Each structure stands twice: as C-alpha cells, then as structure tokens.
Amino acid sequence: MKILHALGFALLAAVLVVMPLTSGNEYELRLFMLFLIYGVIAVGLNVLVGLTGLVSLGQAGLFALGAYAGAILAIRLGLDLVLASLGAAVVAGLFGAALAYPSVRVRGVYLAVVTIAFGLIVENVAIEWQSLTGAPRDSRASRLPTFSGIPCRATPSMRCSPSRSSSSRWRRTI
C-alpha cells in the first residue's frame, strides 16, 4: 500500500512536469489546470466526507469564498499571488471553522441542508455585495495581479511573464 502511494505521487509529479512541456496550446494547459483545481476541491471533500463522515454539500460555497478572497486580495490590495492564495486559504478556512459550530450540532440530512444553505448564502452575498465582489461573472480587473513581482498579462489564462518573447513554458502554467 505504501509503495502504491509513493508510486502514485511519483506519477503525479511526472505528469506535472511533462504536461506543461508537451501541451500544444493554452486550451490544453487550461484544461489541465482546471483538472488540478477540481482535484483540490475533491481532496477537501474527501477530508470531510471520507475521513469524518460529515456529508457536506456546500463545498462550492467555500470554493467561491476562497476564489473571491484570492481575487480581491490580489487585485484590490495588490498582494502577490502567492500571498493572496495563502490569504484566501486562511479566509476560507476561518469561514469553514465558523460553519462547523452549527454543523456539528446536527446530523444526517440536517447537516446536508445546513451546508447547502451555506453555499446559497455565499452565492447570494457575492451577488449582493457588488462594491466588494464586482458584478457576478465580471472578470475585468482594475489592476493585474503579480506573481513574484511580475505582472500577469490579461490573456484568457492570465499567464505571468516578463514579456511575450521571453515567456517560458513553465511560467505559462501559472
């Protein structure tokens, strides 16, 4: 079993290395990134449902919280992408911890409904609080986020590179 785990991680690492080097276009890269992002959500869900048996249907709400927190930190406050990601994780984590208080007092289908309700609350707050979040589905930003000091260019995949000519394939994955 341990060997299988190590093998799995080695395989993942190999895929992570090979994928950016061999992808033909940005669409493929974008697809791969989305796959990894949803993988992270699945891991988070696995912690809750798989390890503790708490059925959470509001994971999308926490996902949205993290996404909005990251974007707001990076664009409004001009934080570096790495810092913004960490901040987003902290914010979403704090909300998750707060959600735990009502959730652990109920069980079964009540818990599922509480988590769905949390997702709905996040969705509607994002719609309603436009001065903070911007209009729903509005991807325009007043300022571009930076990755280790390098501003990201506003391509569909938001790559961070010093300039077009020197953009390496590595940078593109970010």
Add this chain to the structure above:
Amino acid sequence: MYPQELVIPAVAVLAMVGLHLLQRRTLVGRAMQAVAHNRQAASLMGIDVDRIVMFSFGLAALLGSGAGVLVAPVIQASASMGVLLGLKGFAVAIIGGITSGPGVVLVGLAFGIMEKFVEGYISTAAREIVGFSAMILVLLAFPQGLFGRREVFKV
C-alpha cells in the same frame, strides 16, 4: 389576486387535516408511524414494510406534485423551479422542528412573511441570505428546531 391563489390555503389546510387524520385514524397511517419508528419491529408485527415505504413515497409524490400544480400558475414554471422551493421547505421544517406539524406550519407562515419584507425593503438576493442565515442561527440555539422534541436514542 387570481382565483387559484385562493385555492392554495384551502388545499393546504385540507392536506394538513387529511394527513393528520390518516396518521391517527387509519391502519395504513399507524403502520407508517410504526415503520418510521422501527422497521424491524414493524415487520415482525406483520406489517409489509416495503409496501408501506412504497405508499409513503407515493403519498409524498402526490403531495409534492399537488403543490407543484398549485404553485405553477403563481410563479413561473421551469425545470429547476422546485430546487429552491424544496430547499426552503426543508429549511422551514428544520426551523420549526421536523417532528411538530403545527410548528412547521407556523414557522412556514412566518418565514414567508419575513421573506416578503426582506424582498421589499432590501433585495431579492438578500431574501435568500436572511432566510438561510436565520435557519443556521436557529439551529445554533435550538438543534431540534423551535417546536421539535428532543430525539431520544436508545443504544
């Protein structure tokens, strides 16, 4: 105000009274309670558990579709119209305490009135925020709902 809006409270009261009578007075209603309480014991007492479960599902579908028929002319009909309504129904049932029929009805009325006030004075998106936040807050203070009895678990 359309005539069918007047039908809604009438049907609601009829359904509530009918369900109450079914539960208390008829054999099948009592069998349903028995199955809900303890499946195994009910089947040992000669109740056909599968049949009762089938009947319960059918009855739930009947009531659900009846509610759909009543509500479709009032709000717009669409494929996913039931999701939010169903969820709100659940939220109300949880606030009221799922074991207490009158409590759920009372909370449902209060919930609807509150929603309309929030909708009118703030906005439609705030309606959802306030409603579901209220549910979570109630659960924090009363895990069994406002009118529900504490569940007793025998181990």
